[in-house]
Amino acid sequence: MEDNSQPSQPGAPPGAGRPAAAVTAQPCAIVIFGATGDLTARKLLPAIYNLTREGLLSPSTVVIGFARRPKTDDQFRREMLEAVNRFSRNKPIDPAVWGDLCARTYYHQSTFEDIAGYRKLAERLAAMDRRHHTGGRRLYYLATSPTEFNMIVDRLGEAGLGNIDPFSAKAWRRVIVEKPFGRDLQTARELNAHINRVFDESQVFRIDHYLGKQTVQNLLVFRFANGIFEPVWNRRYVDHVQITVAETIGVEGRGGYFETAGTLRDMVQNHLMQLLTLIAMEPPVSLEGDAIRDEKVRVLKAIPAYNVEEALRYTLRGQYTAGVIDGAPVIGYHEERGVAADSAMETYAALELFINNWRWQGVPFYLRSGKRLRQQGSEVSIHFNAAPGVLFNAPGKALSRNVLTLRIQPREGIALLINAQKPGTLTRIAPVHMDFEYHQAFGSYSPEAYERLLLDAILGDSTLFIRRDEVESAWAIIDKIEGAWTTGAAPLALYQPGEWGPAEAHDLLARNGRVWDQLGTDPQYEI
Numbered sequence: 002m003e004d005n006s007q008p009s010q011p012g013a014p015p016g017a018g019r020p021a022a023a024v025t026a027q028p029c030a031i032v033i034f035g036a037t038g039d040l041t042a043r044k045l046l047p048a049i050y051n052l053t054r055e056g057l058l059s060p061s062t063v064v065i066g067f068a069r070r071p072k073t074d075d076q077f078r079r080e081m082l083e084a085v086n087r088f089s090r091n092k093p094i095d096p097a098v099w100g101d102l103c104a105r106t107y108y109h110q111s112t113f114e115d116i117a118g119y120r121k122l123a124e125r126l127a128a129m130d131r132r133h134h135t136g137g138r139r140l141y142y143l144a145t146s147p148t149e150f151n152m153i154v155d156r157l158g159e160a161g162l163g164n165i166d167p168f169s170a171k172a173w174r175r176v177i178v179e180k181p182f183g184r185d186l187q188t189a190r191e192l193n194a195h196i197n198r199v200f201d202e203s204q205v206f207r208i209d210h211y212l213g214k215q216t217v218q219n220l221l222v223f224r225f226a227n228g229i230f231e232p233v234w235n236r237r238y239v240d241h242v243q244i245t246v247a248e249t250i251g252v253e254g255r256g257g258y259f260e261t262a263g264t265l266r267d268m269v270q271n272h273l274m275q276l277l278t279l280i281a282m283e284p285p286v287s288l289e290g291d292a293i294r295d296e297k298v299r300v301l302k303a304i305p306a307y308n309v310e311e312a313l314r315y316t317l318r319g320q321y322t323a324g325v326i327d328g329a330p331v332i333g334y335h336e337e338r339g340v341a342a343d344s345a346m347e348t349y350a351a352l353e354l355f356i357n358n359w360r361w362q363g364v365p366f367y368l369r370s371g372k373r374l375r376q377q378g379s380e381v382s383i384h385f386n387a388a389p390g391v392l393f394n395a396p397g398k399a400l401s402r403n404v405l406t407l408r409i410q411p412r413e414g415i416a417l418l419i420n421a422q423k424p425g426t427l428t429r430i431a432p433v434h435m436d437f438e439y440h441q442a443f444g445s446y447s448p449e450a451y452e453r454l455l456l457d458a459i460l461g462d463s464t465l466f467i468r469r470d471e472v473e474s475a476w477a478i479i480d481k482i483e484g485a486w487t488t489g490a491a492p493l494a495l496y497q498p499g500e501w502g503p504a505e506a507h508d509l510l511a512r513n514g515r516v517w518d519q520l521g522t523d524p525q526y527e528i
C-alpha cells in the first residue's frame with residue numbers, strides 16, 4: 002500500500018501528530034496517590050503493564066503506590082498482579098514482563114496529611130534515583146478523592162517534592178489530576194490556584210479520559226487531514242450537530258459521589274464539552290499542545306452563558322425511575338445506595354448550545370448524556386442541510402439530510418448517510434450508510450485511554466490534557482445552567498430505564514423539526 006505519511010518537519014513540536022515511536026520515555030518514578038483504590042487497580046496498573054509490554058516505557062521506570070493502609074511491597078505487588086490479570090486488555094499476562102515491572106514496583110504507607118510520610122518518600126525517591134537512574138524525574142498521579150488534592154499538593158511542596166525549574170532538561174516533576182476539577186467555577190479556580198502555588202501550569206496534567214480514546218483523537222485527524230469536509234464544516238452547510246454519550250449502567254454504587262455531581266458535572270462539563278470543542282474548533286496553527294488548546298478555549302468562550310430563562314428553555318434534566326433494562330429489573334436512582342429519597346439530582350441532561358462565532362452562528366449543538374438509557378454509545382453527528390427535493394417530485398416531503406456520524410464507541414468508526422436510488426423501475430429514494438469501521442481497517446489493536454495519557458505525561462506532551470483556562474471556561478457555561486436548575490423552576494423529568502431519556506427531551510429538537518439520533522439504527526426516511 003502506498004505510504005503517504007509526511008516526513009517530520011525540522012523542529013516540529015511533539016503533539017497529537019507525533020510520529021510513532023519518535024520519542025522515547027525517560028526513566029522516571031510514577032508515584033500513585035490512592036494506590037489501593039479502584040482507579041489504580043482497574044486502569045493505572047494495567048496501563049503501566051501494557052506500556053511496558055509494548056516497550057514504550059523505559060525499562061528503568063519505577064512505580065510507587067502511596068496509600069494509608071499498612072502493606073508490604075510484596076503484598077502490594079500481589080494485589081497489582083491480580084488487578085492486571087483481571088483488567089489488562091492483553092491476556093494472559095507475560096510473566097517475564099510482569100516479573101521485571103514487579104521488581105520496580107513499591108509501596109509507601111502514609112496518610113495524606115503526615116509530612117513525615119512525604120519526607121520519607123523524598124528519601125526513597127532519592128534512593129531510587131541512585132538505584133534505577135530515574136534522574137529526579139517524578140510523575141505524581143492524584144488518584145484520590147478530590148477532597149485530598151490540596152492536602153497532597155501542599156505536602157509535596159513542603160517536602161521539597163514540588164516545583165523545580167519546569168524547563169530543566171534532566172529532572173522534571175509533573176502532576177496528573179483526575180476529574181472532577183472543582184464542582185463549579187469558584188472551586189475550580191481555587192483548586193487551580195492551589196495547585197499552581199506548588200506546580201507551574203506546564204507541570205499540571207488534568208485528565209479527561211475521553212481525550213485518551215483513539216476515536217476522539219481521530220476527530221482532529223478526520224477534520225484536518227481530509228480536504229473535503231472542512232469547506233462544508235460551517236453554518237452555510239450544517240443544519241445542526243448532535244453529541245450523545247449514552248450509558249445503560251446506573252450509578253453503580255457511586256450514589257454518594259453522584260449526589261454531589263449529577264450528569265451535568267460528571268459528564269457534560271468535561272467529556273461532552275471536550276467533544277464539542279474538537280468538533281467546532283478552528284484549525285490550530287500547529288499540533289503543539291497549546292496551539293490546540295488555544296483554539297478549544299476560543300470555542301468555549303464563544304458559547305454564551307445562559308440566563309435563567311434561556312437555561313430553562315434550552316436545557317433539560319431527567320432522572321431514572323425503577324424499571325426493566327435488557328429484561329432485568331433495575332432499581333430507580335432514589336433506591337441507589339447513598340442517594341437521598343427525595344433527591345432531585347439529574348442522571349440525564351440535554352442541552353441546546355450555540356457558538357457565537359463566524360463559523361457557527363445560529364447552528365444548534367445538541368448535547369445529551371444519561372445513565373440507564375436504551376443503549377450504550379458515544380457519538381457525534383453532523384447533520385448537513387438537505388438538498389432541495391424539487392427534482393424528485395415529492396411535494397411536502399423533504400429529502401433526508403446527509404449525516405456524518407463519528408462513532409466514538411462502541412463499533413468505533415465513521416458513517417456517512419447518503420440518499421440512494423432504490424432498485425426498481427420507479428424513482429424511489431432511500432437513505433443508506435457508507436460505513437467505515439476501525440477494527441476492519443486496522444485490526445483490533447487499540448490502546449486504552451489511560452495508556453496514551455500516562456505515556457504523554459511522561460513524555461511531557463500536554464496536548465491531550467485540559468488546561469486551566471479550558472476547565473474554567475467550561476464551568477462558566479455549566480454554572481449558569483446549574484444555577485437555573487437549582488432555582489426550583491426547572492422540572493425534573495422522570496424516565497424509565499431502557500428509554501432514550503425523558504419524553505420531554507424530544508421537544509427540545511422537535512420544536513425546530515429535528516429528531517434525536519437513534520444510535521445503532523438505520524434511518525427510516527424514504528420518498
Ligand code: BG6
Pocket residue numbers: 248267268379
Ligand atoms: C466517567 C464518569 O468520567 O466516565 C462515569 O464519572 C461514566 O460516570 C464514565 O460512567 C464513562 O466513561 P466511558 O469511557 O465508559 O464512556
